[in-house]
Amino acid sequence: MLVAVQDWGTGFRQISAWILTHAILPVERVLQQVPAWAILALTGLLAWWGQRRFLPVLLYVAGLYLIGAMGLWDKLMQTFTLVLVATVFSVLIGVPVGILSARSRLLRKVLTPVLDVMQTMPSFVYLIPVLMLFGLGKVPAVLATVVYAVPPLIRLTSLGLRQVDKHVMEAAQAYGVTRWQMLTKVTLPLARPSIMAGINQTTMMALSMVVVASMIGAQGLGEDVLAGIQTLDIGRGLQAGVAIVILAIVIDRISQSFGRSQRHRRKVRRQA
Numbered sequence: 001m002l003v004a005v006q007d008w009g010t011g012f013r014q015i016s017a018w019i020l021t022h023a024i025l026p027v028e029r030v031l032q033q034v035p036a037w038a039i040l041a042l043t044g045l046l047a048w049w050g051q052r053r054f055l056p057v058l059l060y061v062a063g064l065y066l067i068g069a070m071g072l073w074d075k076l077m078q079t080f081t082l083v084l085v086a087t088v089f090s091v092l093i094g095v096p097v098g099i100l101s102a103r104s105r106l107l108r109k110v111l112t113p114v115l116d117v118m119q120t121m122p123s124f125v126y127l128i129p130v131l132m133l134f135g136l137g138k139v140p141a142v143l144a145t146v147v148y149a150v151p152p153l154i155r156l157t158s159l160g161l162r163q164v165d166k167h168v169m170e171a172a173q174a175y176g177v178t179r180w181q182m183l184t185k186v187t188l189p190l191a192r193p194s195i196m197a198g199i200n201q202t203t204m205m206a207l208s209m210v211v212v213a214s215m216i217g218a219q220g221l222g223e224d225v226l227a228g229i230q231t232l233d234i235g236r237g238l239q240a241g242v243a244i245v246i247l248a249i250v251i252d253r254i255s256q257s258f259g260r261s262q263r264h265r266r267k268v269r270r271q272a
Contacts, residue, residue, distance in 0.1 A: 016139040024138050028081040036068055043250065050257025060253065063246040072221065072243050079210055079220035080247065082138065086145040086206045091199060094150045098157025098198070099183070108158065115151040123148055123212050131216055141209075141218035149205040153198035160194025161187050200255040207248050221247075 031039070040061050047057040067076050101108045126147050130140035164187045172186045188195070214222035221240045228237020 013134075016134045016137075019139050019142065020137070023085050024081060024142065027085055028078060031077040031081055032074060036073055040064055043254075046254050047250075047257070050254055056253065060250045063250060067243045067246060070239050070243065072224070072239065075219070075221050075224060075240070076243060076247065079207075079222065079244070082142055082145065082210065082213065082218060082220060083203060083206045083251070086142045086149060086209075087199070087203050089142070089146045090150040090153055090202045090206070093146070094153030094198065094202065095157050095195065098154045098195075099161060101154060101158040102161035111154065115155060118147065118151045123209060127212065127216050136217035138218050140216055141213035144216075145206045145209040145213060148209055149202045152201040152205065153195075156194045156198030156201070157191070160191030160198075163194070164190045196255065196258060200252060203251055203255060204248065207244065207251065210244060 043064060044057050044061045047060050048054075051057070064076075067073060097111070101111055123144075126144040127140070130144045130147075134140040134143065168190065169182065169186060172182055177186070210218070210220060210222035211225045212222070214220070214226045221244050224240035225237050225244070228234065228240065
């Protein structure tokens with residue numbers, strides 16, 4: 001590891017700078033420049049679109065408003081930036097790997113023990129290599145979060161594709177669809193609930209790394225939790241902890257609502 005740092009240190013720094021300037025900082029600036037009321041309105045619209053129930057929408061918006069009332073809105077946006085960027089990277093990695101895993105039994109056998117290790121490894125361990133390669137800051141925090149959060153997405157994407165009804169695939173083949181059409185118009189839409197469940201789990205695991213990532217320089221709500229622990233400031237740590245819980249509930253419920261099948265969502269809308 002030390003040899004890699006010495007030989008490739010410049011390359012690692014360039015990768016870190018690119019991720020910081022082209023992914024993390026632009027997203028963070030946009031979220032901090034958008035008015036708080038607009039983000040609350042967007043959250044309400046997404047929640048209403050997914051659930052069509054007034055009370056949950058009101059509770060989600062009120063929860064985020066409470067975070068702002070506690071003076072933690074900027075830190076909330078910093079935390080959400082890290083979670084959002086890490087989730088996007090995880091999706092870009094996890095979904096293609098899951099598709100390949102569903103198609104190749106050999107790859108699935110190779111990936112299974114690797115994913116087992118990645119999911120059972122203590123989250124603190126992921127900080128060591130990224131800290132050595134990329135130093136302190138938001139980039140190593142995001143990369144450690146991606147490594148920690150991507151396994152469930154790979155597993156559930158592969159599982160969802162392998163559980164698609166074979167008769168449906170045979171019927172599609174009878175109409176002469178190409179392999180790309182089979183993937184994009186048949187198997188992926190049918191496997192969407194499983195894939196969305198994987199994205200939901202990945203997002204929750206990314207959020208759970210917030211406090212851990214604050215140990216290597218990631219800003220946000222986790223920084224306040226860590227500071228509260230170090231200084232025995234119960235109020236500061238409790239406020240940030242409550243904010244993290246509220247953010248987790250909002251993300252979890254909204255992402256779950258979009259992971260349900262179209263039939264279930266239409267049923268909910270008719271009942272509403």
